[in-house]
Amino acid sequence: MSEYDEDTLTEMGRLGLDPSEFTDADLADGGDGEPEGLVPAPVLAVVGRPNVGKSTLVNRLLGRREAVVQDIPGVTRDRIAYDALWNGRRFTLVDTGGWEPDAKGLQASVAAQAEMAMQTADAVLLVVDASVGATTTDEAVARVLRRGDVPVMLCATKVDDDRLTSDIASLWRLGLGEPHPVSGLHGRGSGDLLDRILDILPESPRDLGFGAPGGPRRVALVGKPNVGKSSLLNRVSGEIRSVVHEVAGTTVDPVDSLVELDGEVWRFVDTAGLRKRVNTASGMEYYASLRTKAAIEAAEVAVVLIDAGEPIAEQDQRVITMVEEAGRALVLVFNKWDLVDEDRRLAMKRELERDLVRVRWAERVNISALTGRSVTKIAPSLRTALASWDRRVPTGRLNGWLSEVVNATPPPVRAGKQPKILFATQAATRPPTFVLFTSGFLEAGYRRFLERRLREEFEFTGSPIRMSIRVREKRSRK
Known part of the structure; x- marks a missing residue:
């Protein structure tokens, strides 16, 4: 300076x-900028069966790498919203997990998120793998979409050259109109597809009964895997917004949600659990770590969730260090407090004095995301931290x-x-x-x-x- x-x-x-x-x-x-305003934009949901290239296509339509992509099915599990811009018009692009009929376990929760995206979108883009053709799963999805009152457009992806052009005609039998060939990997036909998307999207989104004036403060939910970040997001949002499963690492992409908490609208971002250092992670975990780091830097305040039933781990301290280095306000939330007995409370008191002495200034809240215990105490702590951050x-x-x-x-x-x-x-x-x-x-x-x-x-x-x-x-x- x-x-x-x-x-x-x-x-x-x-x-x-x-x-x-x-x-x-x-x-x-x-940064001294003011929070961004909440600008309504029409919503386009991208749906289809697993591993047809939805996330690759989403990145191509956005013009940047946002969604985590890997050559295995089931990487995307939640419905993730991204801000898109084409020809001067803004719209929201929602990436979803693979939809399958009669799914069980974790895949059933993923399919439920895709169905929710279809119901709340202003238009739907059904993605079909042109190299395989229409499968029974594609036909089942098409039947569901034909019964709805939302505009639907059919996209045939993985059309990297002219050899598949003749096979695309068979997709007319899905009853969703003309299939639009595109290559998410190489970008072939993506501009024409975006022009057609703007044609079917309304100028303003549907009124779904939720809105707020001004710009909500941005809150990032971070922590190691399986500490209850997605459960907390679902609790404060009042809906199944993020897929929850006992398997650690369920969340991969950051899940963005507007939440009304204690009479104020906040923008909560559920992030992937940080298991390793970013430079030692690989594959899907590496890109998930990068997205989590970017979510922390884009937030104004970070809520670091810690499992109260387990000793404070090195990974918990590493997450706190990431928030400190990013210069963001900090609130420490000890989740699963309903499972803590008297002996664990005494042990935790010693751990706080030993391991978290450098962040004594952080607000601390004890909650249970499963039962909803003391969740309302999070909002006052967020306001206190942000007031200090702005002072x-x-x-x-x-x-x-x-x-x-x-x-x-x-x-x-x-x-x-x-x-x-x-x-x-x-x-x-x-x-x-x-x-x-x-x-x-x-x-x-x-x-x-x-x-x-x-x-x-x-x-x-x-x-x-x-x-x-x-x-x-x-x-x-x-």
Whole structure:
């Protein structure tokens, strides 16, 4: 940061400080933008049987890699919404898991999510594998879609060249009109398909009885696998929004939902459980980890879920570190509290003092996503954390407080000299970023001391604080 705002320059001039005498330091600015507005857009649901290339086609229509893709069936399990843009028109593209009739177990939950997407969409795109032709599953899906009152368009995917053109005519028997050939992998025919999509989509979405003015705050649900992230999302949303199964790692793509909690609309994002470091994961797990990291960076506050019935693991601490490094507000939610007995509570108290001492500033909530116990306490904690994340301290008040603290506890002597703190200012919010102008280097311990006192004085609860030191340059003698 080489330039200072007017308030900072005025205060530095009053103290007789020259801004050019201080070395520049890199500041991590969390951004000062306002939350995005909630803009209604028509919804297109992409459905079909497993492994026909729906997610590959979705990425092609979006023009970017969003959905996790792997050459095995069943990668996508939830209904995931993405913002799409074509020819100046915005619409929402919903990717779904493979739909199969008479599915059992986990696949039945995936099929239920696909059916929900069909019922709530403004139009449906049925994807069929042109290299295989219409199967009995495709015919079953087509029968369901023909009974509905939503516009349906048929897409024949994996048409990479002209050899399959003659086989596409057989898809007319599905009774959904003209099949549109496209290659999700190479992009062949994707532009024509997008033009037809805009033709069948309405200008505005259907009124489904849910909406909110303004922009909802973005909340990311993160944690290691099987801690109850999807169960919590379903609990607060009041519907089966995310597939839940006892098998760890059910969620792969981030699931985005608008949720009304404690009288306020929030945008919750359920993410994949982080099992390994991103650089050591592979395949589907690697791309799921990347999506989770991107969801944290796109959020304003992260809710880190921890299994209260198990000891705090290294992976829990790694997830918290990711949130800290991203500079996002933090709320720690201990789930499955209904399974915690007295012995476990005593053990957890010791674990908190030992393993989470560096995030004492984070809000903590004990809940049970299964029974709904204390779930309503999450919203007040989110508001407290976001208020700290947005807080700005006036320069005059900050320097008055800093003078009192330094006079009572001066910085330690270093190399025979005691550094002086000449001036301080808050350079940014989201997260709160402070710059200290000094005559020498400040020890890490003293900086932690200042951060702790700063939190106590100005109530920065639930938000990380970044502190940068700028040392006055020595002028060369002429």
